[in-house]
Amino acid sequence: MTSEEMIQLAKECGFDAMGITEAENLKFMPEVRDMCAAGKCGAYNKSWSCPPAIGTIEDSYKKIKGYQYCLVLQCIAQMEDDFDVEAMQDAGERIRIALEKIVAELKPKMEILPMGCGGCRLCSKCTYPDAPCRFPENVFPSMEAYGLMVSNVCKKANVPYYHEKNTLAYTCCVLYK
Numbered sequence: 001m002t003s004e005e006m007i008q009l010a011k012e013c014g015f016d017a018m019g020i021t022e023a024e025n026l027k028f029m030p031e032v033r034d035m036c037a038a039g040k041c042g043a044y045n046k047s048w049s050c051p052p053a054i055g056t057i058e059d060s061y062k063k064i065k066g067y068q069y070c071l072v073l074q075c076i077a078q079m080e081d082d083f084d085v086e087a088m089q090d091a092g093e094r095i096r097i098a099l100e101k102i103v104a105e106l107k108p109k110m111e112i113l114p115m116g117c118g119g120c121r122l123c124s125k126c127t128y129p130d131a132p133c134r135f136p137e138n139v140f141p142s143m144e145a146y147g148l149m150v151s152n153v154c155k156k157a158n159v160p161y162y163h164e165k166n167t168l169a170y171t172c173c174v175l176y177k
């Protein structure tokens with residue numbers, strides 16, 4: 001698929017903003033992993049979709065080997081104020097659904113590696129670490145979990161990380177060849 005077709009598909013799947021960068025621009029950073037380990041979101045060592053279960057920074061580089069492009073995708077929360085939880089939840093749900101849609105469209109056509117936004121919430125309680133993941137095919141670990149600094153990736157793809165006042169951008173991506 002051409003870049004134009006990918007962008008068009010992203011719009012049709014419900015994303016608000018999107019751009020493309022080369023996969024070689026992705027830099028996996030131990031510093032991002034350190035933020036996970038510091039318990040910033042509370043999911044560290046609690047899910048198969050998060051560090052340390054997802055693997056090392058070196059594993060992240062191995063996983064993207066062979067991919068040429070990274071389609072960066074956003075859904076943007078339009079908030080009334082900084083505490084507009086409803087708008088944030090809405091954008092979080094929209095990006096989850098939009099990512100599922102684009103993965104369903106692309107997967108039969110090409111090899112892809114989707115990276116999600118936030119931790120996996122498919123099960124009410126993750127099986128980690130006592131039993132294998134229930135739905136490994138449907139789990140898309142977040143960009144941060146892989147070790148990406150999302151603002152850097154957005155910059156490379158010419159997608160704003162900060163949009164206008166009272167907005168919050170949720171970002172995910174899909175690597176493809």
Ligand code: SF4
Nearest residue numbers: 120123126127133134
């Ligand atoms: S699908 Fe379930 S078991 Fe697998 S990572 Fe997500 S919450 Fe955990």
